[in-house]
Amino acid sequence: MRKRKFIYVAILTSSILFICYAHALDLPKRFLFNKENALEEWQEKVFKNKVMYTVQSEEEALLAKSEEGCSGLFYRIGFSPKEFPMISWQWQVVEFPEKAAGETGPFDEKTGWIERDDYAARVYVIFPSLNFSKTRCIEYIWDENLPEGTVMTSPYFKNIKLIVAESGRGNMEKWVLEEYNIYEDYIKVFGEAPRRNVGAIALMTDTDNTLSTAEALYKNIKVGYKNE
Amino acid sequence: MNKKNIRRRKQFYANKMHKDIFTIIFIASVVPATIVAVCLYYLIFYITAEQIAIPEAIAYSLIPAAKKVIKIVMFAAPISVLIILMSARSITHKIIGPFDRIVRDLDECVKGKKQGHLTLRKGDRFQPLVDRINKLLDRLR
Numbered sequence: 001m002r003k004r005k006f007i008y009v010a011i012l013t014s015s016i017l018f019i020c021y022a023h024a025l026d027l028p029k030r031f032l033f034n035k036e037n038a039l040e041e042w043q044e045k046v047f048k049n050k051v052m053y054t055v056q057s058e059e060e061a062l063l064a065k066s067e068e069g070c071s072g073l074f075y076r077i078g079f080s081p082k083e084f085p086m087i088s089w090q091w092q093v094v095e096f097p098e099k100a101a102g103e104t105g106p107f108d109e110k111t112g113w114i115e116r117d118d119y120a121a122r123v124y125v126i127f128p129s130l131n132f133s134k135t136r137c138i139e140y141i142w143d144e145n146l147p148e149g150t151v152m153t154s155p156y157f158k159n160i161k162l163i164v165a166e167s168g169r170g171n172m173e174k175w176v177l178e179e180y181n182i183y184e185d186y187i188k189v190f191g192e193a194p195r196r197n198v199g200a201i202a203l204m205t206d207t208d209n210t211l212s213t214a215e216a217l218y219k220n221i222k223v224g225y226k227n228e
Numbered sequence: 229m230n231k232k233n234i235r236r237r238k239q240f241y242a243n244k245m246h247k248d249i250f251t252i253i254f255i256a257s258v259v260p261a262t263i264v265a266v267c268l269y270y271l272i273f274y275i276t277a278e279q280i281a282i283p284e285a286i287a288y289s290l291i292p293a294a295k296k297v298i299k300i301v302m303f304a305a306p307i308s309v310l311i312i313l314m315s316a317r318s319i320t321h322k323i324i325g326p327f328d329r330i331v332r333d334l335d336e337c338v339k340g341k342k343q344g345h346l347t348l349r350k351g352d353r354f355q356p357l358v359d360r361i362n363k364l365l366d367r368l369r
Contacts, residue, residue: 045282160287
């Protein structure tokens with residue numbers, strides 16, 4: 001009787017542990033864009049107009065072309081940002097969104113920032129919550145004007161923090177490698193350690209606010225690995 | 229109808245049975261409403277947020293809608309609960325009050341302290357029952 005009880009407890013415990021750590025079996029997750037059907041695992045989410053995302057299998061890259069559009073590619077992936085804090089990717093900007101002279105100056109949250117909330121390339125790390133208004137998000141952006149390392153709050157929502165990962169035209173049309181520690185960045189931008197797991201990552205090139213065009217490439221995205 | 233008959237009760241609960249019935253009515257109205265509200269939240273907002281997915285899009289379209297809904301709920305829910313409470317109090321008093329009164333008056337009749345008819349307050353339920361009891365009392369006397 002005691003032995004049977006022990007077996008039940010062991011099965012239950014191992015099931016719970018398996019459920020909790022099953023996500024870790026797929027980690028680290030790499031996105032190589034080396035096949036024509038590489039986008040099948042991504043979901044396209046359209047905010048305003050559609051952005052053209054096409055796989056360039058020879059270059060193993062994803063090309064994003066936006067003409068007054070705003071749609072992103074979304075991939076659900078769950079992992080602990082404390083255990084697997086690293087994310088890396090390569091990106092290249094071919095064309096920046098055209099921001100008017102007044103929209104490229106110093107950052108000012110009060111005056112019409114939504115009009116300049118377009119970036120040639122963004123990588124999202126999303127921390128979803130059951131209460132969707134408590135969902136938090138870090139966006140790594142490549143902006144033409146803002147200095148690298150700038151941290152901003154999105155004009156749309158206080159729980160969206162933007163980090164300028166790359167700045168200016170200096171590296172335009174060149175592949176730039178980025179690697180970030182999500183856990184540390186979360187603490188830096190939100191002032192506390194993440195209480196929730198990462199639930200998704202997303203990519204976006206958008207020009208819906210500036211009503212212009214932009215073009216960027218992404219490749220070799222790797223998420224959910226330890227800092228070595 | 230004399231003054232005594234139209235006197236209103238000052239106690240919120242007439243007795244324990246009144247409290248029990250009142251509590252059941254309150255729970256029966258508030259608990260299902262809360263369950264429905266939670267289910268609707270999940271169905272409408274959570275699933276919509278899952279589908280929209282892009283945080284800016286959620287913030288732009290869904291959060292303002294949710295805020296409006298919360299404002300309406302915050303305004304309407306207390307009023308609805310208050311109306312339910314007041315209605316429940318009024319209805320239960322009209323049922324429990326006369327029940328107590330009939331039992332008390334019948335006890336007095338049995339002891340010989342009360343000679344007249346049983347009377348109820350205006351608007352109380354059980355008037356047909358009291359009429360028949362009074363007829364029975366007349367026949368017994």
